[in-house]
Amino acid sequence: MLNTAPAAPTPRATINPVAKLAAALVIAVGLVLSVDWVSASTALVLEAVLAIVLRVPLRALVTRTAMVGLAAILTAITILLYGESRGEVHWHFLLITVSDGSITLAVATFLRVLAIALPSVLLFVDTEPTELADGLGQVLRLPARFVLGALAGVRLVGLLGQDWRYLGYARRARGVADQGSVRRAAGQAFALLVSAIRRGSTLATAMEARGFGAHPTRTWARPSPFGRREVGLICAALLIVAISITTSVATGHWNLIATR
Template sequence: MTVALVDVTRANPVARLLSALLIAVALVFSIDWVSALTALVLETIVLLTSGIALRKFVQRSLPVVIAAFFTAVTILLYGQASGTVHAQFLLIVVSDGSIALAAATFLRVLAIGLPSILLFLDIDPTDLADGLAQILRLPARFVLGALAGFRLIGLLQHDWQYLGYARRARGVADHGRVRRWAGQAFALLVFAVRRGSKLATAMEARGFGAYPDRTWARVSTLSRADIVVIALGALIGILSIAAAVTAGTWSFIGAR
């Protein structure tokens, strides 16, 4: 049985968003392995002690690890050469500089990507929209429009499937895969525009565009636990920068 010190998975979506954003902002200022590794270790400790099962943690982390690996390989082979050159073939140059940069990039992608993946996969879009509009005071029309669009993403797959069935039934999808795909994509775009227009009219008729006196079905607020989650994100960012400065690896991005 795991004891959750801070249950970040139950925090307000806005608190999770701000926490992940603070970590990302702190890490983009420098490309060094110390700050990235420090942030990664602290994030792992917080996430594993927040009630996330180890198996679930590994499964959700796998896509980020794969993306980080391929990014690091690209930097390793084609990054800026410096120091001792270990291998060279055409445009591929593996040197001390590219190895260090690849390692730092690998850790940095993990440190920035893991909080986003682990914190946002199970978020209810409606809860996130409520928080964005009520806590961050983003324009209601923008938030509700984005929420409606997000809710309709699942329909695109069904529309694409039904379009394929209809075109095959009419005998226009038997030959020319590229031409068929282009025609079907255009038809899907037309469907999306029509549905968007109808949805906008329906939302306006039901008062979704009311401003400034609109009401919300569910109130979204930040609790003390949410403040702790935001503070943890800020603390991880500060400690990772402090560790890099102390180790002498901090290098402000763009500085020579």
């Protein structure tokens, strides 16, 4: 017989999303203080170790970091061409100057963007919006009206792609889509905006009718515990930042933004 028992949850899946959010914020704040390749590369290595400990699936991690990697590459190219001109100049054309300083700064910026964005990707790779809303409402004590409204809005975002396809089908069936591509896309985008506003108004009326946010004593359907796992993750983030900054200072590469 086939084993139909559900798989055991990974350590990452059982951590409160608020702790994941706090850990990503700690790493981002720590790494944004300096522009140097040592602290960023050290943080990347430690974040890779954290991903292994939390058993983040490699395929999902690579897929979700593809856009982050592309953004980091484009940012590094911009810094390379128009960044700080220092040291030997390797190529100069109009406003473009590629020098030792711009190359060093481009490498540091590339690693820094990856190091800041990677924790958010690996920690929230399988976090449900409902779990995050439960944590925001129960752990951070945010107003239930705001949390539930934001959750409903996030849930409706997934319908935009489906609405876009259906609008395209309907417009082609009516012969409206026979115009130019730019004009067709503009008209369809306006129709999608109208549809989203109508759906949002209907949702707001329905939530108001059901008393969402009317009473501060409203209870939550699912508890959102915050314990040792969550504290351990935040401490791990603090340790990553501390080791990265210490390594950068010890090697003489620490470059505080405020002193630039």
